[in-house]
Amino acid sequence: MKSLKKLSLLTVLAALMVFMAACGGGASNGTDKKDNADKKTDELSGSLVISGSSAMQPLVAAAAEEFMAENPKVDIQVNAGGSGTGLSQVAEGSVQIGNSDVFAEEKEGIPADQLVDHKVAVVGMTAAVNPKVGIKDIKKEDLIKVFTGKITNWKELGGADQKIVLVNRPDSSGTRAVFNQFALDGATPAEGITEDSSNTVKKIINETEGAIGYLAFSYFTDDSVTPLAIDGVEPTEENVQSGKFPVWAYQHSYTKGEAEGLAKAFLDYLMSDDIQNTLLKEQGYLPVTKMKVERDAKGNQKDI
Amino acid sequence: MEKLLPARERLLKSKKSSLDGEFRGKIMVILCAVLMISATIAITIFLGTKGLQSFTKNGISIIEFLTSTKWNPTDKANPAYGVLPFIFGSFAVTFLSALIAAPLGIGGAIFMTEIAPSWGRKILQPVVELLVGIPSVVYGFIGLTVLVPFIREHVGGLGFSLLSGTIVLAIMILPTITTIATDAMSSLPNHLREGSLALGATRWQTIRKVLVPAALPSLLTAIILGMARAFGEALAVQMVIGNVRNLPSSILDASATLTTIITLNMGHTTYGSVENNTLWSMGLILLIMSFAFILLIRYLSSRRKVR
Numbered sequence: 001m002k003s004l005k006k007l008s009l010l011t012v013l014a015a016l017m018v019f020m021a022a023c024g025g026g027a028s029n030g031t032d033k034k035d036n037a038d039k040k041t042d043e044l045s046g047s048l049v050i051s052g053s054s055a056m057q058p059l060v061a062a063a064a065e066e067f068m069a070e071n072p073k074v075d076i077q078v079n080a081g082g083s084g085t086g087l088s089q090v091a092e093g094s095v096q097i098g099n100s101d102v103f104a105e106e107k108e109g110i111p112a113d114q115l116v117d118h119k120v121a122v123v124g125m126t127a128a129v130n131p132k133v134g135i136k137d138i139k140k141e142d143l144i145k146v147f148t149g150k151i152t153n154w155k156e157l158g159g160a161d162q163k164i165v166l167v168n169r170p171d172s173s174g175t176r177a178v179f180n181q182f183a184l185d186g187a188t189p190a191e192g193i194t195e196d197s198s199n200t201v202k203k204i205i206n207e208t209e210g211a212i213g214y215l216a217f218s219y220f221t222d223d224s225v226t227p228l229a230i231d232g233v234e235p236t237e238e239n240v241q242s243g244k245f246p247v248w249a250y251q252h253s254y255t256k257g258e259a260e261g262l263a264k265a266f267l268d269y270l271m272s273d274d275i276q277n278t279l280l281k282e283q284g285y286l287p288v289t290k291m292k293v294e295r296d297a298k299g300n301q302k303d304i
Numbered sequence: 305m306e307k308l309l310p311a312r313e314r315l316l317k318s319k320k321s322s323l324d325g326e327f328r329g330k331i332m333v334i335l336c337a338v339l340m341i342s343a344t345i346a347i348t349i350f351l352g353t354k355g356l357q358s359f360t361k362n363g364i365s366i367i368e369f370l371t372s373t374k375w376n377p378t379d380k381a382n383p384a385y386g387v388l389p390f391i392f393g394s395f396a397v398t399f400l401s402a403l404i405a406a407p408l409g410i411g412g413a414i415f416m417t418e419i420a421p422s423w424g425r426k427i428l429q430p431v432v433e434l435l436v437g438i439p440s441v442v443y444g445f446i447g448l449t450v451l452v453p454f455i456r457e458h459v460g461g462l463g464f465s466l467l468s469g470t471i472v473l474a475i476m477i478l479p480t481i482t483t484i485a486t487d488a489m490s491s492l493p494n495h496l497r498e499g500s501l502a503l504g505a506t507r508w509q510t511i512r513k514v515l516v517p518a519a520l521p522s523l524l525t526a527i528i529l530g531m532a533r534a535f536g537e538a539l540a541v542q543m544v545i546g547n548v549r550n551l552p553s554s555i556l557d558a559s560a561t562l563t564t565i566i567t568l569n570m571g572h573t574t575y576g577s578v579e580n581n582t583l584w585s586m587g588l589i590l591l592i593m594s595f596a597f598i599l600l601i602r603y604l605s606s607r608r609k610v611r
Contacts, residue, residue: 082571084575084580085571088574088575088576092575107577109577170547170568171377171378172378172569172572177378193464193546193547195547196568200448208462
């Protein structure tokens with residue numbers, strides 16, 4: 001009798017887990033399926049697993065949502081785990097698309113020659129300071145001095161008499177790599193508070209006197225932090241597109257070998273004018289199709 | 305006779321089916337045990353091989369890894385892999401938080417068992433259980449929003465500090481300590497209390513001289529279990545400690561722990577890279593430490609049985 005009870009308890013537990021797993025997987029596309037049950041014009045079907053950069057996850061997930069709405073038989077899962085995870089998983093073939101905010105060539109242990117790069121968006125970023133610092137423009141050499149700890153008070157740059165507090169990203173972060181390379185000319189920043197999430201970084205800069213960090217353009221939606229112009233060049237979409245503002249990076253989607261079938265269809269969809277001109281803007285990215293300059297993995301920039 | 309036979313048969317049958325159940329139950333329970341043991345062994349082996357790779361494959365010296373204070377794995381020309389600041393940070397927040405939580409938790413336990421066993425327990429028990437149920441990310445978020453600015457304005461420093469991490473952890477391990485300490489105190493035999501009171505000791509004297517010493521091994525176990533939890537906590541600490549790779553020189557300095565460095569970097573690094581391997585090595589250190597904590601608990605509880 002006792003074993004029977006245990007058995008039933010186990011069964012119930014197992015059933016519950018299966019149920020929850022099913023719910024978790026189905027929640028993202030359940031509604032779309034219902035909405036679009038009537039239009040079965042497209043023959044696209046199957047499932048696609050995407051993983052990688054957490055910064056790209058909202059964009060790709062939103063695009064996937066719309067893509068699934070148009071192709072009800074398609075199931076796309078977008079996981080965030082970080083660029084390193086995405087590149088590793090696509091290289092070993094466990095996902096079809098791996099998102100990354102750095103070139104695969106820059107990451108150690110990734111067979112970059114086997115991966116095909118699809119640049120789906122551009123993200124611009126700049127240094128951001130606490131509004132009370134009172135600075136809106138900074139020379140690049142001063143910015144380097146600030147981040148390497150050679151200047152420690154804002155009054156040396158004509159700002160308020162406040163100690164400079166650095167807010168960094170983790171060593172391996174793509175955002176940090178881009179900022180170090182293009183804003184600090186490769187200098188290694190001094191130690192400071194380190195946070196991974198852009199929202200946390202923004203919150204810290206806003207709350208801490210004299211704080212400076214760096215954020216993507218999409219986080220400058222209110223007055224809580226002040227974005228800095230570098231060498232007099234405003235951090236705007238136009239300046240990034242024309243190549244005047246140096247601190248930007250591609251958002252890459254990598255496939256192992258040329259993209260095929262569903263992966264190709266989805267990547268084409270990401271590059272369509274519809275997504276590039278509307279969804280990207282909503283999410284705070286810049287369309288890669290409008291860039292007037294391009295950059296290779298070594299950071300060399302040239303006009304298109 | 306006619307009635308007896310079916311009864312006997314029935315008995316035989318039931319015996320058979322109960323033996324059947326006996327067998328099935330045994331298999332099931334053994335299966336559970338085997339599964340648990342093999343999962344633990346598998347994790348240990350996996351973490352062991354992964355964690356040692358940075359020394360065997362990438363040629364980092366173990367001594368440098370454990371004793372150097374320089375951590376700069378992304379520097380291409382001159383990478384440095386010293387995790388001492390993080391080991392120090394982990395131990396610092398663990399011991400400091402135990403220092404805060406242990407008196408509080410044991411005090412609460414004494415209150416619940418000795419001072420106000422009826423109404424005190426009715427109020428405190430659900431409060432403690434509620435503390436267990438709050439997810440660690442919420443603790444971190446409250447710490448980031450309330451504690452960090454408070455320390456910045458009223459104590460000093462940036463707010464992101466060992467102190468913030470310590471306070472958040474102390475609250476998080478408080479329920480563990482309180483619950484186990486309460487069990488320990490209430491399982492003390494009543495004759496200890498009666499004997500002491502009969503000798504003319506006051507209530508406080510009884511608690512201080514008789515009950516706490518008698519329950520000491522279990523109370524220490526409670527503290528160590530709390531410390532084990534503090535040592536492994538990542539998310540909440542990461543949000544308030546500042547994650548700086550320098551050795552902190554004061555309690556108001558920002559710092560980092562093994563767990564926060566792992567969670568910050570794990571997603572960004574690629575499998576098999578040196579950086580990734582060093583993170584696994586840090587995980588191995590965490591595992592070894594938790595083994596040490598368990599050994600300590602075993603030692604303490606074996607001491608209790610001897611008494």
